[in-house]
Amino acid sequence: xxxxxxxxxxxxxxxxxxxxxxxxxxxxxxxxxxxxxxxxxxxxxxxxxxxxxxxxxxxxxxxxxxxxxxxxxxxxxxxxxxxxxxxxxxxxxxxxxxxxxxxxxxxxxxxxxxxxxxxxxxxxxxxxxxxxxxxxxxxxxxxxxxxxxxxxxxxxxxxxxxxxxxxxxxxxxxxxxxxxxxxxxxxxxxxxxxxxxxxxxxxxxxxxxxxxxxxxxxxxxxxxxxxxxxxxxxxxxxxxxx
Amino acid sequence: xxxxxxxxxxxxxxxxxxxxxxxxxxxxxxxxxxxxxxxxxxxxxxxxxxxxxxxxxxxxxxxxxxxxxxxxxxxxxxxxxxxxxxxxxxxxxxxxxxxxxxxxxxxxxxxxxxxxxxxxxxxxxxxxxxxxxxxxxxxxxxxxxxxxxxxxxxxxxxxxxxxxxxxxxxxxxxxxxxxxxxxxxxxxxxxxxxxxxxxxxxxxxxxxxxxxxxxxxxxxxxxxxxxxxxxxxxxxxxxxxx
DNA sequence: CGGACTATTGATTTGCGTCAAAGATTGTGG
DNA sequence: CCACAATCTTTGACGCAAATCAATAGTCCG
Numbered sequence: 001x002x003x004x005x006x007x008x009x010x011x012x013x014x015x016x017x018x019x020x021x022x023x024x025x026x027x028x029x030x031x032x033x034x035x036x037x038x039x040x041x042x043x044x045x046x047x048x049x050x051x052x053x054x055x056x057x058x059x060x061x062x063x064x065x066x067x068x069x070x071x072x073x074x075x076x077x078x079x080x081x082x083x084x085x086x087x088x089x090x091x092x093x094x095x096x097x098x099x100x101x102x103x104x105x106x107x108x109x110x111x112x113x114x115x116x117x118x119x120x121x122x123x124x125x126x127x128x129x130x131x132x133x134x135x136x137x138x139x140x141x142x143x144x145x146x147x148x149x150x151x152x153x154x155x156x157x158x159x160x161x162x163x164x165x166x167x168x169x170x171x172x173x174x175x176x177x178x179x180x181x182x183x184x185x186x187x188x189x190x191x192x193x194x195x196x197x198x199x200x201x202x203x204x205x206x207x208x209x210x211x212x213x214x215x216x217x218x219x220x221x222x223x224x225x226x227x228x229x230x231x232x233x234x235x236x237x238x239x240x241x242x
Numbered sequence: 243x244x245x246x247x248x249x250x251x252x253x254x255x256x257x258x259x260x261x262x263x264x265x266x267x268x269x270x271x272x273x274x275x276x277x278x279x280x281x282x283x284x285x286x287x288x289x290x291x292x293x294x295x296x297x298x299x300x301x302x303x304x305x306x307x308x309x310x311x312x313x314x315x316x317x318x319x320x321x322x323x324x325x326x327x328x329x330x331x332x333x334x335x336x337x338x339x340x341x342x343x344x345x346x347x348x349x350x351x352x353x354x355x356x357x358x359x360x361x362x363x364x365x366x367x368x369x370x371x372x373x374x375x376x377x378x379x380x381x382x383x384x385x386x387x388x389x390x391x392x393x394x395x396x397x398x399x400x401x402x403x404x405x406x407x408x409x410x411x412x413x414x415x416x417x418x419x420x421x422x423x424x425x426x427x428x429x430x431x432x433x434x435x436x437x438x439x440x441x442x443x444x445x446x447x448x449x450x451x452x453x454x455x456x457x458x459x460x461x462x463x464x465x466x467x468x469x470x471x472x473x474x475x476x477x478x479x480x481x482x483x484x
Numbered sequence: 485c486g487g488a489c490t491a492t493t494g495a496t497t498t499g500c501g502t503c504a505a506a507g508a509t510t511g512t513g514g
Numbered sequence: 515c516c517a518c519a520a521t522c523t524t525t526g527a528c529g530c531a532a533a534t535c536a537a538t539a540g541t542c543c544g
Binding site for chain 2: 499500501502503509
């Protein structure tokens, strides 16, 4: 629950009492194997899943059995937070790495949000930030070629990993080429070739589950990446802090 | 403000007092010409725009000057509602038809939401429903071919127009082929050819700004359209109605 | 050490983009 | 009410980015 709280605090100011209320949330822990799905959004399920560790993705299947990843989620995220407001919006998720998820009843989250307006604000802001990323993905998939599409995704990953600084740096990158293909709407073969091109140009490289960025500015340019949409602003609060 | 209220009421139950508070919101009215942009999201702007009439779209420009539409908005929608929570998330919108927008200070909306938890809930739910559509668009653009992509968009439009019922029906459709190309990530030429294919198969046709659907089930199948994500559920409320 | 993913490579095909130009609509002002 | 401009739609020819198919290497893990 600690990671969840710090994720909320990164965007919204919370009182000590509210912070305690977040930490008081309880759920049941669950292990998920790498590359396995873990929520099929059945009707009876009344829980939300907090990612405690590992990297996960929201996935949708097209009729031909092709997968599309619509978002990545990191520890502290609740990928189906939207169910607090729209319970019938079920989705499927997959663990990229091995992961631990904590299933929290969404009615518990809802009650906490009703009791503490600051928490409601934090959660609402969280869902908004999520949707800003979704809109950017539509632009990415709809209008950029393979190279730029991948570069953009790598930039986003770099910033969200929290390691983006300086001209060159590295960060954990457990995402397989198949996952990248699912996220960008490309084929695995073409992802492979495009990544080789990025490597050749000394922009981006993956060696053993670690990503290496040589020239951050050049990679951002290649992906037409504008960091704004990730909203890395200091935390705010509009509700009164009584 | 009436259309806005009824849009909120379609998903969330509000008390009479809350309804009055929504109707009490004030803004300045503005006309927008067809196919013209109308919010460039400059720093100083502190307003949100409610669509009073007309059809609008959220647009993003790629570096090559190509446009991507990430969402369509109808009367009663507030396309940049997210700014209530994340004010720096500015975007550009374009009127598809001639439109009237009402600029409301987002601080006004925020204060109303703080005062009336039911309104906060309604707005939060509204942003969630928006983002469900965004996720579906990612799947559409990422994994479906031109024909299915267009069919899916037509299905969504049909449902959101409120006219979808029976085997065949029609509804207003002022969206040009260029707009469709911008929304689906295709070229106008290919949109044209794909629409001719849909017409040949008696699935979908546009005649003079009116869409005609001959075989609703077949069109849904062609677009792999599952109405669930549009969340056409009766209104709910989780906050207490004191 | 063997089985199952994951990555890489080459050959071939195709859906879709681009370019270009001709009609069809629509809207505007004289 | 017509003329003319602007936008939208349609068509054809051509090229290319990316998909598909298929097979070979790595790599990880029990």
